[in-house]
Amino acid sequence: MRSRMLAAGLARGALFAACVALPAWLWPHGAVLGYLAQTAALVVLALSYNLQLGTTGLLSFGHAAFAGLGAFAAAHWFNHFGGPLPLLPLVGGMAGAGFGFAAGLLATRRSGTAFAMITLGLGECVAAAAWSVPAWFGGIGGVPIDRASGTPWGGWHFGAPVQAYTVIAAWCIASAWAMHVLTRMPLARLANAVRDNPARVAALGTDPRRVRLAMVTCASFFAGVAGTLTLIDVEIATPDSVSMARSATVLIAAVIGGTGTFFGPAAGAAVLTLLSIVVAGVSRAWALYLGVLFVAIVVAAPRGIAGIVQALAQASRRGAPAAERWRVLCAVAACVFWGVAIVCAAELGYAWRFAQDDGAGFAFGAWRIDADTPAGWAVACSAAGIGTLLWGWRARFAPGGQAGKREDVR
């Protein structure tokens, strides 16, 4: 049992490392590397966020502040003292942990809504400071660095994107491993206990606030690392990196991926960067899709992508009951049809709207569907209808219905 779990853990870790390293090795082009670097930084940030949200049950609205502050500290350090670039994330991490500890002293006195509100306020303070203190935060221009100016390591100057990405990927894998180790520690188990029942932890003799503070400090360390990875990628620390929008991004990534498992938020981060880079290049409606996806996950699949993957794995294992398979199949098909419906409707709507503005033809996509004719809308409506029908069928498969109810109770 234990060895099998160990093997599964190793397999997951290897898969994660392969996802980070292999694409860069196969296609070492600028665009791919840029996408991968952004993903890697967001993966670290989302995983660190989940140390708070999933492990300790602390909903934070200001997590990006620590990433951004770490990045600024690292940028100033690099410009003043130099040093080897591969060690720079350590500086950002220490700075993030320091700011996280200071903020945590205040915020971890409370949990739940009060904690969320305090982090919102602190995040807003940092974001305001970033704009109003140009001496530290560089104003609109931010604080630029020249990543090739550090101490070279073995002939590497890290100016080339491949070399920079090597640093980022190594830190991404190392951070994920370190956080994974952290979540297996008794301290993390105690943090789980604080999440589930802080009064009981206090009655056992550990102050829940200290556990929360420890976890917030750890999370802020890795947030600082993530911020510095972004800095290495784009060679500039901007006030945008401490903004509320960035905090919302990491929250959305963690929730989409699923906060109940370790690698869930990493998957969420990958999906989110995919949407914000690849889909954003094709369609103007990408933010709408992200919003719909987020709401759909929160409502229909609270365990996120990780939960969906687990359900699929459950249904496709040998000897799974036929009802369960049909249920999952119906759900997947319903999601596909709804996806088609939403994409059709959104694209038609956008095409129609912008066509009016631009005065161009009412057409979009490879099929050149005219947004003015009812054909596209008919497709959208029928897809939505079929999706609803399939979702209705799904409920008929009895054992699954019970499982759904039990999940609601929990």
Place this chain on the structure above:
Amino acid sequence: MNGNAIALHGVVQRFGAQTVLDGVELSIAAGERHALIGPNGAGKSTLFGVIAGATRPTRGRVVLHGVELRGRGPVVASRLGIGRSFQQTSAFARLSVFDNLRCAALHAPAERRRWWNRLRESASVDLAAGRVLHDIGLDMHRDTPAAELGYAEQRALDLGIALASGARTLLLDEPTAGMSRAQAARMIALIRATTQGRTVLLIEHDMDTVFGFAERITVLVRGTVVATGAPDAIRADPAVRAAYLGEGGL
């Protein structure tokens, strides 16, 4: 040390205009099995909250194993040797049964100071948790999340968490609440078996189990102690009969 595990002197607890505890005097010797009974709203759970440091009394002194608590809260109370089970089952819902116990065993007096226990698994913590797991009879549910246990099992786990914390003195708040008679008898037998050598203060509604279990009984009515004594003396006490047992239908 005067041999008292718990001593309360003139404890008054007011919530706004309402006086819940009105000058409670209580002393419980180390190693004693003591029961606290009283009608609904007598202030029993509030008194537990005061002893465990969860609520700070308006007035009065709480002395735990010879050290005055001075309103320093539940963390200090537990370090003075107080362990507690709750009226509403209060385990860590999403952790497995074994992990619940491991969290508690981390707080045993021998383990508490070893800070490295927080960073790496300790064989002695696991051993202690495993022993309690066996004692409370949940061996087969070792890896079940606490939220998925049956009701009686959850109550047993609640007790187990208090046991695993290694507290010298256990406050058990209605451990048999909502159980059938047979379940309750099993629970009391479990408590008797697992709390050998420790001080137990137990809130209970079922009179028969109290009289069979406790060495001494305190009757609390409307925030004051009406009587304290051996079960037979309590049964015979006219004030108790009038105030409580008459209502209880004994």
